[in-house]
Structures are given as C-alpha cells and as structure tokens.
Amino acid sequence: MEIIWLVVGACVMAGAFFFPGGNDDIWHSLDRAGIAAGIYIIVMLFVALRKPFGVRVRLFTWGTAVVTLLGLGLWWTTTSSMAHQQKDDLIQIRERLSRTILFHEMYPMFFPVLREYYAQNQPGKESIGAVFHRLYPNAEQGKNIRTPFNTTDSLTIFLTSLTDTAVVLVGQEMYVHGRDGDFRNYTDKTGMVQEKAILTVRGVSYVSEN
Amino acid sequence: MFRKINLSPDTLRWLCAWALGASVYFLWFHSSGEVYLPWISASSLTVSEGIRLYAGDAFAVNDAGDRYRILAVLVAGYIVVPTLFMYSWRRLFREQTDRCTGPSLLFIVSGAITFILFVPAFWQAIEVHKEAVRTEKAVAVQTEKDELTQDLGRLAYDAYLYRLLPPASGGGGDSFAGYRPPPGATSSAAAHSEVVQADKGMIRFRETSGIFPGSAVTAEIDSTGMIRNITYEGIFTL
Numbered sequence: 001m002e003i004i005w006l007v008v009g010a011c012v013m014a015g016a017f018f019f020p021g022g023n024d025d026i027w028h029s030l031d032r033a034g035i036a037a038g039i040y041i042i043v044m045l046f047v048a049l050r051k052p053f054g055v056r057v058r059l060f061t062w063g064t065a066v067v068t069l070l071g072l073g074l075w076w077t078t079t080s081s082m083a084h085q086q087k088d089d090l091i092q093i094r095e096r097l098s099r100t101i102l103f104h105e106m107y108p109m110f111f112p113v114l115r116e117y118y119a120q121n122q123p124g125k126e127s128i129g130a131v132f133h134r135l136y137p138n139a140e141q142g143k144n145i146r147t148p149f150n151t152t153d154s155l156t157i158f159l160t161s162l163t164d165t166a167v168v169l170v171g172q173e174m175y176v177h178g179r180d181g182d183f184r185n186y187t188d189k190t191g192m193v194q195e196k197a198i199l200t201v202r203g204v205s206y207v208s209e210n
Numbered sequence: 211m212f213r214k215i216n217l218s219p220d221t222l223r224w225l226c227a228w229a230l231g232a233s234v235y236f237l238w239f240h241s242s243g244e245v246y247l248p249w250i251s252a253s254s255l256t257v258s259e260g261i262r263l264y265a266g267d268a269f270a271v272n273d274a275g276d277r278y279r280i281l282a283v284l285v286a287g288y289i290v291v292p293t294l295f296m297y298s299w300r301r302l303f304r305e306q307t308d309r310c311t312g313p314s315l316l317f318i319v320s321g322a323i324t325f326i327l328f329v330p331a332f333w334q335a336i337e338v339h340k341e342a343v344r345t346e347k348a349v350a351v352q353t354e355k356d357e358l359t360q361d362l363g364r365l366a367y368d369a370y371l372y373r374l375l376p377p378a379s380g381g382g383g384d385s386f387a388g389y390r391p392p393p394g395a396t397s398s399a400a401a402h403s404e405v406v407q408a409d410k411g412m413i414r415f416r417e418t419s420g421i422f423p424g425s426a427v428t429a430e431i432d433s434t435g436m437i438r439n440i441t442y443e444g445i446f447t448l
Contacts, residue, residue: 006290009289074331
C-alpha cells in the first residue's frame with residue numbers, strides 16, 4: 001500500500017515540477033510541486049488517520065499538521081519573496097552604479113572644453129566642437145572612447161556627434177537592463193541602460209534615455 | 211531513591227523518534243543542513259542569478275543539476291518520509307507490538323526526519339519573516355541615502371558648470387554665488403535640496419529626505435568641481 005502511495009506521490013510531484021509554463025525561474029516549478037506536496041500530505045493524512053486511531057489522536061495530529069503546513073508555507077513564501085527582492089536589489093544597485101559611473105565620466109569631460117572655450121579672448125573664435133577635438137584627439141565619432149576597468153566592466157561611451165555647435169556623448173551599458181525593455185540602444189542592443197550628454201556653448205544638458 | 215518508570219512501547223518509540231530528530235536538528239541541521247531544503251536551495255539559485263547579473267555576466271547558467279537535486283529532496287522529504295512515518299505508525303498502532311521490529315525502526319527514523327523537516331517550520335517562518343522586515347527597512351534607508359548622495363553629485367556638476375559659464379550666458383563667472391538648484395534636481399519628489407552656503411570658491415548643499423524625517427546629506431563642492439566633506443544626519447548615520 002505504501003509503495004502505491006509513494007509512486008503516485010512522486011509522479012504527481014515530478015509532473016507538477018516539470019509542468020510546462022512560466023519562465024525559467026525555478027520558483028514556478030517549485031511552487032507547483034510544493035502545492036502538489038501539500039495536497040498529497042493532506043490526502044495521505046485523511047487516509048492514514050482513519051480507524052483504529054481514536055478521535056483525540058486524530059484531532060491532535062490534524063492540529064499539528066495544519067500548524068506545521070502553515071508554517072512551512074509561510075517560510076517558503078517569505079524565503080521566495082526575500083530571494084526575489086535581493087535579486088531585484090542587486091540588479092537595481094548595478095543599474096544605479098552604471099548610471100552614476102556614466103554620469104561621473106561623461107559630464108566632467110566637458111568641463112575643460114567649456115573652460116578653454118570661454119578662456120579665449122573672443123569666445124567663438126575656436127568653435128566648441130573644435131576645442132573638444134583638440135582636447136580629445138583620440139575620440140573618434142561612432143567609436144567607444146572608454147577604457148573598461150576590468151573584464152566585467154561593460155560600460156561604453158560613444159562620441160555620436162561632433163559639430164561646431166554641439167558635442168554629443170552617449171553612454172551605454174552592454175548587459176545591464178534599463179527602464180524600457182524595448183528601447184533601441186545606440187548599438188544593436190535593445191533595452192540596455194543609456195544616458196546622453198550634450199555640450200553646447202550654453203552648457204551641458206544630460207538626459208537619462210533608458 | 212529512583213522510581214522505575216514504566217513507559218509503553220508506543221511512548222518509547224515516540225520519545226526515541228523525537229529525541230533523535232531534535233538532536234540531529236540542533237546539532238547539525240539548524241546550523242548547516244537547512245541549505246538542503248528545497249526553498250533555501252532555490253533561494254540560493256535566485257540570489258546567485260542576481261549576483262551574476264550584478265557582475266554584468268551576459269551568459270545564462272545551466273542549473274539543470276540543481277533543479278533535479280531540489281526535486282529529489284522534495285520527493286524524499288515531503289512525499290517519502292511522511293508517508294513512511296504515517297504508515298509505520300499506523301501499522302504499529304494496529305499491531306500493538308512491543309518488539310523492536312522493522313516497522314519500529316522505520317517509525318523512529320522517519321519520525322526523526324519528519325521532526326527535522328516539519329516541526330521547526332512555524333518558528334523558522336516567524337524568524338525569517340522578522341529578518342525580511344529588517345532587511346526591507348535597511349534597503350529602503352540605503353536606497354534613499356544613495357539617491358540623495360547621487361542628487362548631490364548632479365547638483366555639484368550643475369553648480370560647477372554655473373561657475374564656468376560667464377554671467378552673459380547665465381553663469382556665475384568664476385563664482386558659485388547666486389547659484390540655485392534647478393527645478394526637479396532631486397530624484398525623489400519628497401526630497402528637498404537647498405544651498406546652505408555659496409561664495410566664490412565653495413558651495414555647500416543640503417539634501418533633506420522626505421521619506422525619513424530629520425535625515426539629510428550635506429556636501430561641499432570646491433572651485434575644481436570636487437565633492438568633499440560629505441556628512442550624513444539622522445537615520446543615515448546608523
């Protein structure tokens with residue numbers, strides 16, 4: 001009899017675990033299997049606790065089982081929500097970190113340009129674009145001008161436009177997702193963090209694009 | 211001096227099972243065995259995924275082995291063990307035997323494992339719930355602190371830009387004096403930023419939290435655009 005119970009229980013749980021649906025998150029499989037296990041235990045208790053067990057034994061066992069199963073359910077769901085919260089927090093920290101680094105690298109690149117531009121006897125003699133090109137001779141339009149810190153540093157900064165009146169830098173993450181999953185990035189990526197800094201003679205405007 | 215205590219075989223079996231379960235639980239399972247529980251294993255996989263994404267790793271990890279292990283523990287712990295425990299108990303209850311037979315041993319071992327897997331659940335659930343509440347508050351404080359500090363960084367560059375631009379272009383002409391934070395300078399609608407002091411070579415900002423009253427971040431920006439002397443107040447000092 002036990003063998004039949006064991007085989008049926010294992011099959012029901014494996015079926016629930018591998019039931020197609022949801023995404024790759026292991027919790028979808030685990031939650032289904034957990035519900036199947038809970039139902040199995042309740043049904044098994046109904047059958048196993050019939051006579052000759054007395055009413056007091058049955059009541060006590062049912063009481064203990066209900067409290068314990070509720071506790072397991074609470075432990076399970078709290079652990080799940082904590083784990084997902086920690087994962088989301090890590091992703092958010094990385095996103096914030098990427099934005100902060102891009103901001104602190106792109107924005108100050110324009111400070112010496114503006115300083116030099118306004119230090120000219122006649123502002124406008126050398127255009128803002130020309131000053132940028134003179135100070136950053138290696139910056140080529142359309143190319144990544146940033147040197148990564150290490151192999152996991154996936155930040156890039158592109159000089160996307162250089163004219164006499166404006167210089168545009170676009171900072172982009174290669175693997176960290178931004179706010180909009182459908183956003184078309186400067187490179188062929190989709191949905192990544194992207195920030196833009198524009199220098200004109202009036203100053204710098206900074207836009208968080210995604 | 212000592213009185214002989216007569217215990218029924220049934221009571222003795224329950225005592226043995228519970229004592230064995232409690233011993234294993236307190237000596238090993240509570241400190242290092244809980245990692246084998248399916249939801250703890252799954253939680254570890256989820257956090258590892260978060261760390262992988264944090265590190266900027268673009269490639270998915272094949273966790274098929276972990277999935278099979280989790281399923282195996284689920285089947286063993288929450289199907290096999292309770293079934294064997296209930297049925298061995300039922301058999302012993304029906305037969306009313308006082309011999310140390312196979313069903314007795316099965317009852318004691320499966321009873322001990324059932325104790326380990328089920329009995330501490332409610333207490334553990336309360337502990338984990340308390341931890342979740344503590345973590346949530348700590349993360350909220352840290353997030354607000356980070357956002358206010360970032361706001362100060364943005365203000366610092368905006369103020370330095372103001373200093374660089376000539377008065378004809380709306381700047382301060384080599385001075386921070388007269389600088390005012392632009393509207394929407396704070397990332398949180400409830401936060402408030404103000405200039406505490408501004409002169410030729412230095413400007414000091416104070417960013418007050420709207421979420422945590424009495425908490426604020428203060429920073430100075432010098433004539434080179436460097437942020438210095440960042441100080442925290444209120445809950446941010448904890």
